[in-house]
Amino acid sequence: MIHVVGHTAVDHISRVHHLPEANQSTHITDRQVFFGGGAANIAAGIAMLGEAVTLHSCVGDDFAGSDYERWMDKLGIHRQFFEVPETHTPTAFMFTDDAGSQMTFFEWGASKAFAMSDAPALPLVHMATADPDFNCRVAEKSEFVSFDPGQDVFWYTKEQLASIISNTDILFANQHEVQQMCTTLGVTREALTKEVIMAIFTMSGDGSTLYMNGSGHFIPVVPVTLSDPTGAGDSYRAGFLSAYVRGYTPLSCCRIGTVTASYVVEHAGCQTHLPTWGQMLERYRANFGTPESLPAKV
Template sequence: MRIAVTGSIATDHLMRFPGRFTDQLLADRLDHVSLSFLVDDLDIRHGGVAANIAHGLGRLGLTPLLVGAAGTDFEEYGRRLKADGVDISGVRVSGTRRTARFLCLTDRDGNQIAAFHSGAMTEAREIDLAPLAVGTRPDLLLVCANDPDAMARHTRQARDLGLSFAADPSQQLARLTGQQILDLVDGARWLFTNEYEAALLTEHTGRPPEDILRRVGAWVTTLGPRGVRVERRCGPPLLVPAVPRERVTDPTGAGDGFRAGFLAALAHGLSVTAAARLGCAVASGVLGSPGSQGYPADSAALSASIRETYGATAAAELAPALGGAT
């Protein structure tokens, strides 16, 4: 199964605040907030939603195609992605702009306040997906958070080219209108959100969850420490518990890690339950490591965490998806 991942490529600036954001908010002053936090550290890492997912797929033995726009400073990042098994031939490198920047502040409870500067990502709208239909077509195109015009164009092209696609609007839900969101998810084979994004999606579109479900093949919602929920139009939802993580180092990129694990299992023809379990195992690894790409993804560690959480039968079922993990 060949997977193409479209979306953001970024440099992450990760900061940690030792206190709680909520302790600094005054209930009667929420209409006028002016806060500054003294942070303990600054960690600069490679990131971006699409790059994170492609990196995870590469680490799990696949050769995903990364499609996105990066900046004049992409050379070293591109070499690293290529070494991890990512096909970067679909990356547009700007001649004038720097790679997008993600600035994220995390408090002691794992709450985050973030900002994103597009930089070269604005040029993603100029990327044409038509060449993907020539030669080895991807079996699945994942449309992640990106320049909004790029997201709209690539979703529209996926339909026009007859490409099976998955929708992962995530952080861009705040910038999109209800109709734009519906245009992105309509006809998606898979819709990915976390629990907060799921509520935001229904609020912005004004459509109840059952209406959204009629538009997609399946809706996958990550629930943090409670695991993941997979819903289809008919039948009860599938609930898969998370792989426990005693100490969370950094929550950044955990959702991207889940998507990589989930899609890697599907690429091997495994069940949705197995896919959700592998996704949870990879996400747990992300939570225990700094940054969104610094986690271990070797087969022995993943198999051990799956066996401990879900049992020996689950670990055996996922063995084919772990054979190429590094």
Template structure:
């Protein structure tokens, strides 16, 4: 079972600021801000939702196929994917654009300010016949809005079941596009906040999204996740990491583990357990792709938490 993962690959530049953002903000001056935060540290990581998900699926023992765009600065990212053994044949280059980049500053309270440049990401096209060869399922992660819509249309036309994972695009896609992508999927993956956004601002409530042929996964951070099916609610506790280095990318890691379970044709509850286990390893490392547990490490933690043999 080949799963095609599409969406963003990006470089993440992460700064830490030892002060507090709110101490630098003057309530009467918010209409014309001009602020500089002196960062104490700067780190650069490989990121992007699709890249993070593919990394996690590979770590879980899977064979992800990645569909994405790199820019003129993308050689380091491609080498990184190739060294990890991730299928990057369908990661294309846009020589006149920069690879998507996120610039993130975090203060001492964990508040974040992020600026994102999409760059090459917006040039991603629908997969061609070669990219779809042998594909039995797809995962639409956040990326270029037009590309997300076009991919959904193609998968529905070809009868390829897909997971819809709108992420930050939840607030950017039109209500019509969100409805079309959601109702045409086999599984919708959102955070607790994104589920509320779908209901309150887009008019898509849980009762519309969950059917006998479509399930809804809602991640809740440290409280774990819930998978809603037409028959029942499946609660998946969060697997506790040995330490927490960085929460960024934990949701993507969960999704990568989940896809490994789907690749194996496992029940959704088992898929969620794999996802929660992989997310715990991600929490122990900075960035979205700086962790690389062995399969024996994953299997040991999975057995310890769930009392079962790791199926991946």
């Protein structure tokens, strides 16, 4: 069982030609509403790939009976939810420009309950964006920890970030988040990678790099027609973690994450084009060859 901690949200995704400066405006060329939230996206991707997953999240009283609840039921996502009355389920307003740069405005809503909630002790947990203090407490109590700060990296103090990384086994981040973590902690990129067993840094369309045992291993992207980059990182993590619990090597896990992400960016929405394990394998073989054989389970 993979446990995922963090936000469940409703995404309002808009396209603009350019992101405006302060006190300026821009035209929205397209706007759509999707199921989202970093943790929920990862849990949905894991469930679609056929792995058991439990989502630990906060929702408002608008979630029960919603289409989103029915979608999670269909996927078979186990849920440990803090249901907060008289609040909204968190809502994200995301704007992507023609160059692929993004800006996000996030209404925490029910997620404010994280700060006052008891942190669970979990055997294998991935922590996505959530309350920094709550994530620190989860990391301290859990056995094996995977962590990605996401765009909430700016909300972590130096003490919180140092605490959570000291308890992290696998660290995920994109190039912007890596830079911010290094700035907050006052360390180099190389020093940051040595704090954890594995670090996976993604670079949008320029691929990703796995850092492990003092070495870096580059993983190229899978070429596809890009529709919307939103959710690419979440689906990468879903693919990586699903492969990791099956026993694949970290490098193969990164490739599987890359392939999983390639499906999601072909369509707008973080959960609208999630691949099954069989679909992922088909595209994996076309780009990376036959994946390694796994030892038979006793």
